[in-house]
Amino acid sequence: MSISVAYVTYEDLDGFDDEKEIALAAWAEEGITGRIVRWDDPSVDWASFDAVVVRSVWDYVARREEFLAWARRVEAVTRLANPAAVLERNTDKTYLRDLPVPSIPTSWVEPGRDADLPVLDEYVVKPAISAGARDTIRTVDREKAGAHAALLAAEGRTAMVQPYLDMVEAEGETSLLYFGGRLSHTVRRNPMLAGGTAAPDADNARADLRTPEPDQVALAERVLAEFPGVLYARVDMVRLPDGSPALIEIELAEPYLFLRYAPDAAANLARALREWVSPA
Numbered sequence: 111m112s113i114s115v116a117y118v119t120y121e122d123l124d125g126f127d128d129e130k131e132i133a134l135a136a137w138a139e140e141g142i143t144g145r146i147v148r149w150d151d152p153s154v155d156w157a158s159f160d161a162v163v164v165r166s167v168w169d170y171v172a173r174r175e176e177f178l179a180w181a182r183r184v185e186a187v188t189r190l191a192n193p194a195a196v197l198e199r200n201t202d203k204t205y206l207r208d209l210p211v212p213s214i215p216t217s218w219v220e221p222g223r224d225a226d227l228p229v230l231d232e233y234v235v236k237p238a239i240s241a242g243a244r245d246t247i248r249t250v251d252r253e254k255a256g257a258h259a260a261l262l263a264a265e266g267r268t269a270m271v272q273p274y275l276d277m278v279e280a281e282g283e284t285s286l287l288y289f290g291g292r293l294s295h296t297v298r299r300n301p302m303l304a305g306g307t308a309a310p311d312a313d314n315a316r317a318d319l320r321t322p323e324p325d326q327v328a329l330a331e332r333v334l335a336e337f338p339g340v341l342y343a344r345v346d347m348v349r350l351p352d353g354s355p356a357l358i359e360i361e362l363a364e365p366y367l368f369l370r371y372a373p374d375a376a377a378n379l380a381r382a383l384r385e386w387v388s389p390a
């Protein structure tokens with residue numbers, strides 16, 4: 111009996127999600143019939159799927175409550191990956207405060223509070239709820255950094271202030287992809303803030319396949335242990351000036367999975383999905 115799974119995307123007018131087809135072809139090899147559907151399409155009967163896999167829901171940032179309510183509704187009628195509680199926790203980067211692993215040193219500016227910025231050579235200021243480096247700036251100017259944090263806080267958003275880590279330019283940002291708890295592939299991504307702010311589609315820009323260093327795998331697996339049972343995870347990291355790896359974020363909601371970059375990537379996802387839908 112074929113397994114029926116929804117591949118959940120958004121109104122992808124610009125075609126940024128270029129891995130739908132490769133994912134569905136690999137799912138078919140595992141006996142999974144995939145259907146590409148928009149999360150906000152009211153005509154979809156979510157209960158008709160054996161499972162619903164959140165993929166490129168890249169418009170959720172401005173509609174987060176609506177998106178999370180959708181996830182809870184779907185989870186009430188079928189299996190959802192990743193689970194709604196994971197989507198909720200992971201789409202607000204304040205979760206980074208609770209993880210017992212090294213991440214980029216961050217000053218948090220809460221809504222309605224004054225921005226009390228550390229003195230840094232260069233700043234990154236970003237909202238806690240964001241994707242694709244939206245509303246994220248890089249600047250050497252402390253006043254500009256403070257103003258951007260204050261602007262976000264005035265909009266009722268929590269802001270994050272971090273040192274700009276220029277190792278992202280030397281060795282790039284490393285992303286480890288895990289499917290069903292197993293390491294599938296690793297890519298080195300280009301820095302998104304190299305030009306000061308991000309290009310809108312920079313997240314999907316070129317990347318190279320890499321073999322991860324043991325300390326990178328160790329960090330990724332410590333982070334992953336905090337989120338048992340997820341179907342897919344992308345652990346993004348960079349090296350600190352002392353050379354040790356630090357978490358940028360773990361993407362458990364809608365990461366681009368770089369399926370086209372490694373020959374086995376799509377098959378790895380398909381196998382993990384089959385096991386997740388119907389455990390042996």
Ligand SMILES: Nc1ncnc2c1ncn2[C@@H]1O[C@H](COP(=O)(O)OP(=O)(O)O)[C@@H](O)[C@H]1O
Pocket residue numbers: 214234236240241242243244246272273274275276278283300301302303346358359
């Ligand atoms: N402190 C930092 N130093 C250097 N680059 C950063 C820093 N924070 C973010 N970036 C760059 O901006 C990108 C987006 O930031 P990230 O924290 O991953 O948020 P999101 O992907 O959710 O928008 C990262 O992939 C990285 O290239």
Ligand SMILES: [Mg+2]
Pocket residue numbers: 242243346359
């Ligand atoms: Mg990111």
